[in-house]
Amino acid sequence: xxxxxxxxxxxxxxxxxxxxxxxxxxxxxxxxxxxxxxxxxxxxxxxxxxxxxxxxxxxxxxxxxxxxxxxxxxxxxxxxxxxxxxxxxxxxxxxxxxxxxxxxxxxxxxxxxxxxxxxxxxxxxxxxxxxxxxxxxxxxxxxxxxxxxxxxxxxxxxxxxxxxxxxxxxxxx
Amino acid sequence: xxxxxxxxxxxxxxxxxxxxxxxxxxxxxxxxxxxxxxxxxxxxxxxxxxxxxxxxxxxxxxxxxxxxxxxxxxxxxxxxxxxxxxxxxxxxxxxxxxxxxxxxxx
Amino acid sequence: xxxxxxxxxxxxxxxxxxxxxxxxxxxxxxxxxxxxxxxxxxxxxxxxxxxxxxxxxxxxxxxxxxxxxxxxxxxxxxxxxxxxxxxxxxxxxxxxxxxxxxxxxxxxxxxxxxxxxxxxxxxxxxxxxxxxxxxxxxxxxxxxxxxxxxxxxxxxxxxxxxxxxxxxxxxxxxxxxxxxxxxxxxxxxxxxxxxxxxxxxxxxxxxxxxxxxxxxxxxxxxxxxxxxxxxxxxxxxxxxxxxxxxxxxxxxxxxxxxxxxxxxxxxxxxxxxxxxxxxxxxxxxxxxxxxxxxxxxxxxxxxxxxxxxxxxxxxxxxxxxxxxxxxxxxxxxxxxxxxxxxxxxxxxxxxxxxxxxxxxxxxxxxxxxxxxxxxxxxxxxxxxxxxxxxxxxxxxxxxxxxxxxxxxxxxxxxxxxxxxxxxxxxxxxxxxxxxxxxxxxxxxxxxxxxxxxxxxxxxxxxxxxxxxxxxxxxxxxxxxxxxxxxxxxxxxxxxxxxxxxxxxxxxxxxxxxxxxxxxxxxxxxxxxxxxxxxxxxxxxxxxxxxxxxxxxxxxxxxxxxxxxxxxxxxxxxxxxxxxxxxxxxxxxxxxxxxxxxxxxxxxxxxxxxxxxxxxxxxxxxxxxxxxxxx
Numbered sequence: 001x002x003x004x005x006x007x008x009x010x011x012x013x014x015x016x017x018x019x020x021x022x023x024x025x026x027x028x029x030x031x032x033x034x035x036x037x038x039x040x041x042x043x044x045x046x047x048x049x050x051x052x053x054x055x056x057x058x059x060x061x062x063x064x065x066x067x068x069x070x071x072x073x074x075x076x077x078x079x080x081x082x083x084x085x086x087x088x089x090x091x092x093x094x095x096x097x098x099x100x101x102x103x104x105x106x107x108x109x110x111x112x113x114x115x116x117x118x119x120x121x122x123x124x125x126x127x128x129x130x131x132x133x134x135x136x137x138x139x140x141x142x143x144x145x146x147x148x149x150x151x152x153x154x155x156x157x158x159x160x161x162x163x164x165x166x167x168x169x170x171x172x173x
Numbered sequence: 174x175x176x177x178x179x180x181x182x183x184x185x186x187x188x189x190x191x192x193x194x195x196x197x198x199x200x201x202x203x204x205x206x207x208x209x210x211x212x213x214x215x216x217x218x219x220x221x222x223x224x225x226x227x228x229x230x231x232x233x234x235x236x237x238x239x240x241x242x243x244x245x246x247x248x249x250x251x252x253x254x255x256x257x258x259x260x261x262x263x264x265x266x267x268x269x270x271x272x273x274x275x276x277x278x279x
Numbered sequence: 280x281x282x283x284x285x286x287x288x289x290x291x292x293x294x295x296x297x298x299x300x301x302x303x304x305x306x307x308x309x310x311x312x313x314x315x316x317x318x319x320x321x322x323x324x325x326x327x328x329x330x331x332x333x334x335x336x337x338x339x340x341x342x343x344x345x346x347x348x349x350x351x352x353x354x355x356x357x358x359x360x361x362x363x364x365x366x367x368x369x370x371x372x373x374x375x376x377x378x379x380x381x382x383x384x385x386x387x388x389x390x391x392x393x394x395x396x397x398x399x400x401x402x403x404x405x406x407x408x409x410x411x412x413x414x415x416x417x418x419x420x421x422x423x424x425x426x427x428x429x430x431x432x433x434x435x436x437x438x439x440x441x442x443x444x445x446x447x448x449x450x451x452x453x454x455x456x457x458x459x460x461x462x463x464x465x466x467x468x469x470x471x472x473x474x475x476x477x478x479x480x481x482x483x484x485x486x487x488x489x490x491x492x493x494x495x496x497x498x499x500x501x502x503x504x505x506x507x508x509x510x511x512x513x514x515x516x517x518x519x520x521x522x523x524x525x526x527x528x529x530x531x532x533x534x535x536x537x538x539x540x541x542x543x544x545x546x547x548x549x550x551x552x553x554x555x556x557x558x559x560x561x562x563x564x565x566x567x568x569x570x571x572x573x574x575x576x577x578x579x580x581x582x583x584x585x586x587x588x589x590x591x592x593x594x595x596x597x598x599x600x601x602x603x604x605x606x607x608x609x610x611x612x613x614x615x616x617x618x619x620x621x622x623x624x625x626x627x628x629x630x631x632x633x634x635x636x637x638x639x640x641x642x643x644x645x646x647x648x649x650x651x652x653x654x655x656x657x658x659x660x661x662x663x664x665x666x667x668x669x670x671x672x673x674x675x676x677x678x679x680x681x682x683x684x685x686x687x688x689x690x691x692x693x694x695x696x697x698x699x700x701x702x703x704x705x706x707x708x709x710x711x712x713x714x715x716x717x718x719x720x721x722x723x724x725x726x727x728x729x730x731x732x733x734x735x736x737x738x739x740x741x742x743x744x745x746x747x748x749x750x751x752x753x754x755x756x757x758x759x760x761x762x763x764x765x766x767x768x769x770x771x772x773x774x775x776x777x778x779x780x781x782x783x784x785x786x787x788x789x790x791x792x793x794x795x796x797x798x799x800x801x802x803x804x805x806x807x808x809x810x811x812x813x814x815x816x817x818x819x820x821x822x823x824x825x826x827x828x829x830x831x832x833x834x835x836x837x838x839x840x841x842x843x844x845x846x847x848x849x850x851x852x853x854x855x856x857x858x859x860x861x862x863x864x865x866x867x868x869x870x871x872x873x874x875x876x877x878x879x880x881x882x883x884x885x886x887x888x889x890x891x892x893x894x895x896x897x898x899x900x901x902x903x904x905x906x907x908x909x
Contacts, residue, residue: 002177002178005178005182006182009182009186012186012190013186013189013190013193016190016193016194016213017193019197019209019210019213020193020194020196020197020200020201020206020210020213025203025205025206028206028209029209032209032212032213035213035216036216039190039216039220042183042186042220043220043223045177045178046177046178046183046223046224046227047177047227048223048226048227048234048235048238050235051219051223051234051235051238051239054238054239054242055216055219055242058242058246059212059216059242059245062246063212063245063246063249066249066250066253067205067208067209067249067253070205070253070256070257071205073257074205074256074257074260074266076203076205076266107185107189111182111185114181116179116181116182120177121177121227122177122227122230124226124227124230124231124232124235128232129232129235129236129239131232132231132232132233132236133232133236133239137233137236140236140240144239144240144243144244147243147244147247148243148246148247150247151246151247151248151250151251152247152250154247154250154251154254155250155251155253155254156254158251158254158255158257158258159254159257159258
């Protein structure tokens, strides 16, 4: 089980690095999908199948579809302006890279040399999650629904076209 | 019982993912990429919560993850609508295009 | 009735407050009623109080009314007290009655002015301050009134403030009197240092015990008070502001610069006479300044063409007579001349105002003429005033007061022969310029543009003042002419009797005849030179030496130019080269630092969202780091 965890972690990290370094937007989206799948498998290992399922359905399924939609609508690749040539100059990235390497070395040392105690794996079934959600956390659920409603209205209003054709269509209907 | 992964490792993984997402926000110039990096950061936070919940053996971590998920959905929809308007006004998705106020010829 | 003493300065003050707040919003009639009525209330109350005092009602020699404790701090206590004795009674009556008549005149004179209510507000404030000045028992309270009249003088000289010349005249008046005021303030400090109190009666009682006659401190204190008096009363060397002050409306000149404010210096010296008696050098200096001023200002009045400037120089000259009297110890004579002068000089100014109003504000006497038939009432009253100024023997009030001064100038052991001679020559010159004004303005062929006689509201004060100018003389006549001593009786508890060289009645009569002859000679000269044969006066003026003298006297003996060269220009020069000094650098440094910070901080406003996100990230990291470390 734990090897799956470490493998998935490595896949997630690598694909995330690819996301933030691609020039083509669609490539970045695909790598992001891979990253989400990796994280979902991490969730499975941690004994949270409900969270893993939701990760795939909502995050990978709905949100990434939105991204793809926008990319297609706006034809993003042509207007990216990336990468910023100024930040590719060595004087800019040498410092942070050195610091990051130090941090990574520290992290590797800690993981390899540390003594970790492993806790027992307890699986939390969807039933338990549901009981907790509609029990003590009911208010949070309601607030989340309000939040989604606000998001819906905001997206509709902000996405409107302000020209005569839209006005007419709105009037006529 | 099968031994699980130590909590610290999961948190480290979440931290690394979060840092990568932050780098993406700061470095990329394209609006859509910035929004994607924000999603990476939210995802990493959710990973941290779920890991904590699994450590203590409670469903609370997953519940928090669900809430983060819904918040991310709402934020993405609004953010992409704003990106859409941004594009329509400035005719490009470069964030630096919006650095001056309107009608200022700088 | 003496309990109502507080009402006398309070009524005009209330009038001022009402008019300054509501004046522009209420009708002209209401403004006139409030403005004139408040001074009227003071006048009526003053007369009633005077009747009480003369009838002998208040016990003792004086009545004192403590109004409130002004301050009591660290050993210094000042009270707002009103003190009524013979001297303050006389001053109070002069100020209120003459003030009332002038206010009444102003209703007609200022009727066409748009700032009608502001005028009456300032005039009311002035009357209130002057009454505080003359009724005060505490030098600090007196100084309050002193500054108040100075302020009102500034406000009223510069009343038509849209003309820069008027503003310059007002500034000049204020600055020159300020020099005197500063000297007076230092004198007050010295007096407090010596006596631990500023209560006038307390100081006058303690001074002879503490100071020997001629002591340095006494001389210093008296000299400083004299400095203040010189400024306010426009005597040498601080007389330059008064001719310029004629830029104000004519009722202002009548009230402030003829009857009341300029006599404040005389009042101050009279009130603190004990100090001056303890400093004989200073007192003699007062007399010398007086006689010099009489001559200097008299000569200048002789050649003026502007009727108001002539009257201004005449005022300076007549106050010189009062200083002369003070200097030789004839205190009550000085106050007597103050009272008569108030009557006839304000009459002359008001008459001049009536003339100006009816001739399109023409002030040049050489452009007026022949108004005798056009403005009969004004002519008669002006003539009465001029004759009183010239001291026509036996029938005018001016004669009795001026003659009294000349008599003491002859008879007092302190006085010298040249003081008397100067006074006599001054009387001659006075006669000349007084009648010169009458002949030039009212006689001869009519030259001006006449627009109509003054109204009744202006004629009545003229008539009343003319009557007063004549009658007021009869309260004090010399020994040889009826020996009426009402005036000096009133003041006998205030002043010591002047020392007199013993003289017989015949000597006194001889002196009076000489004084009368001087006056008549002056009138005759004026008649010859300006009415009968004006060619003679033009001939004198065109003669080279005559022209030089004419120009010299016209400029007021060049004092303005002297002060400009020696004081004003060096000061302006120093100010100009000191423009960028250390203090400036400090202030500009503040501005420059702010600008530098602005430039530095504005570099952080790039408008790029990524830069802002970087800032937020760094801030979050620092904050979390601190939270973790602590």
